[in-house]
Amino acid sequence: MTKKSLRPATLLVHQGTDRDPFTGASTVPIYQASTYHHPGGRSTRYDYARGGNPSREQVEETVALLEGGIRGFAFASGMSATGSALSLLKSGDHLIVPEDLYGGTYRYLTAILPNQGIEVSFVDQTDLSAVEAAIRKESRAIFLETPSNPRFRIADIRAISRLARERGLLTFLDNTFMTPLLQRPLELGIDVVIHSATKFLGGHSDLLAGVVTVREEDLARRLKLFQNAFGAVLSPFDSFLLTRGIKTLKVRLEAAQAGAGILAERLREHPAVSRVYYPGLADFPARDLHFRQASGPGAVLSFELRGKSRLTPFLEAIELPIIAPSLGGVETILTHCWSMSHAAVPVPVKQKLGIGENLLRLSVGIEDPEDLWDDLDRALG
Numbered sequence: 137m138t139k140k141s142l143r144p145a146t147l148l149v150h151q152g153t154d155r156d157p158f159t160g161a162s163t164v165p166i167y168q169a170s171t172y173h174h175p176g177g178r179s180t181r182y183d184y185a186r187g188g189n190p191s192r193e194q195v196e197e198t199v200a201l202l203e204g205g206i207r208g209f210a211f212a213s214g215m216s217a218t219g220s221a222l223s224l225l226k227s228g229d230h231l232i233v234p235e236d237l238y239g240g241t242y243r244y245l246t247a248i249l250p251n252q253g254i255e256v257s258f259v260d261q262t263d264l265s266a267v268e269a270a271i272r273k274e275s276r277a278i279f280l281e282t283p284s285n286p287r288f289r290i291a292d293i294r295a296i297s298r299l300a301r302e303r304g305l306l307t308f309l310d311n312t313f314m315t316p317l318l319q320r321p322l323e324l325g326i327d328v329v330i331h332s333a334t335k336f337l338g339g340h341s342d343l344l345a346g347v348v349t350v351r352e353e354d355l356a357r358r359l360k361l362f363q364n365a366f367g368a369v370l371s372p373f374d375s376f377l378l379t380r381g382i383k384t385l386k387v388r389l390e391a392a393q394a395g396a397g398i399l400a401e402r403l404r405e406h407p408a409v410s411r412v413y414y415p416g417l418a419d420f421p422a423r424d425l426h427f428r429q430a431s432g433p434g435a436v437l438s439f440e441l442r443g444k445s446r447l448t449p450f451l452e453a454i455e456l457p458i459i460a461p462s463l464g465g466v467e468t469i470l471t472h473c474w475s476m477s478h479a480a481v482p483v484p485v486k487q488k489l490g491i492g493e494n495l496l497r498l499s500v501g502i503e504d505p506e507d508l509w510d511d512l513d514r515a516l517g
């Protein structure tokens with residue numbers, strides 16, 4: 137039985153290395169060591185923990201297997217994963233990114249990349265001709281995030297990666313919202329897949345982590361170099377937590393997604409809600425495209441309150457969800473995008489993108505959806 141032939145639910149539990157190779161312990165221990173003995177001056181394969189250690193390798197192997205990549209790389213956060221992956225670009229390069237994306241990525245693209253001589257164009261990636269029109273001679277890569285955050289705009293992964301390949305461009309995709317269980321971008325033509333593992337992969341709102349996976353040896357070799365050279369690696373302890381979280385990803389995600397479907401339908405009918413964004417709704421505008429490239433709608437939705445004056449009373453009345461900038465936990469998380477996840481995005485840009493002050497994002501957890509609904513319905517008044 138090779139690990140590659142295993143189905144996702146089995147892979148999640150048995151992962152790459154599912155027990156300690158040295159003792160048979162049921163979990164790979166937290167190898168809390170910064171360096172490794174070289175008997176007789178010879179390396180045993182582990183040299184110095186930044187370069188590699190068994191705790192981190194287990195996570196890296198698992199994520200690569202789940203995404204269908206050849207190698208995975210684990211970082212201290214989703215942002216350090218994104219930054220390390222974007223080190224594939226160099227001064228003079230031009231990068232095409234979506235208009236509507238995670239606020240921290242927006243900050244990285246606008247505050248860091250220009251200082252490194254990399255120019256960034258924000259493009260409506262739901263329009264393939266706009267993506268094509270943005271390509272110029274210096275263009276080196278296209279970065280995607282679909283569904284986008286927080287407006288759930290859907291980019292055509294196959295079409296954009298085909299275009300990129302024809303024009304000799306690399307493609308990156310932030311797959312945090314979908315996880316490899318719902319969307320497998322490497323199989324759709326993407327070169328580099330990035331996750332904030334802080335979210336669904338970790339799943340318990342108790343760690344920060346990021347992972348990157350690729351399908352080509354040359355990219356893997358370069359990312360390995362960046363990971364070691366830049367050094368924003370995932371610690372052994374957090375590798376252990378992430379490994380443990382990943383084991384239950386399928387059951388967590390299925391339960392949360394079922395809850396999100398129920399809440400999206402009911403929120404849409406609620407008089408205090410003017411709009412719901414969720415790919416699982418029958419009238420979601422890009423529903424067909426989303427389901428051609430993903431097998432589920434996910435467990436995150438956004439909704440707009442009818443009128444700004446409802447915001448404070450709602451946030452004061454709601455009890456079960458934590459009100460915070462994150463998603464993908466076992467507990468429901470309510471985010472005020474304007475002031476939290478997208479605080480780094482300037483007000484005029486938020487307005488242009490339709491991220492209003494009355495837009496809320498709900499990452500549905502695995503509580504009983506009826507309790508969540510009772511709470512939402514009461515707080516909406």
Ligand SMILES: *Cc1c(COP(=O)(O)O)cnc(C)c1O
Nearest residue numbers: 213214215238240312332334345
């Ligand atoms: C949270 C998030 C990130 C950043 O990850 P951190 O682990 O917080 O650094 C990147 N992309 C998306 C879509 C996210 O939700």
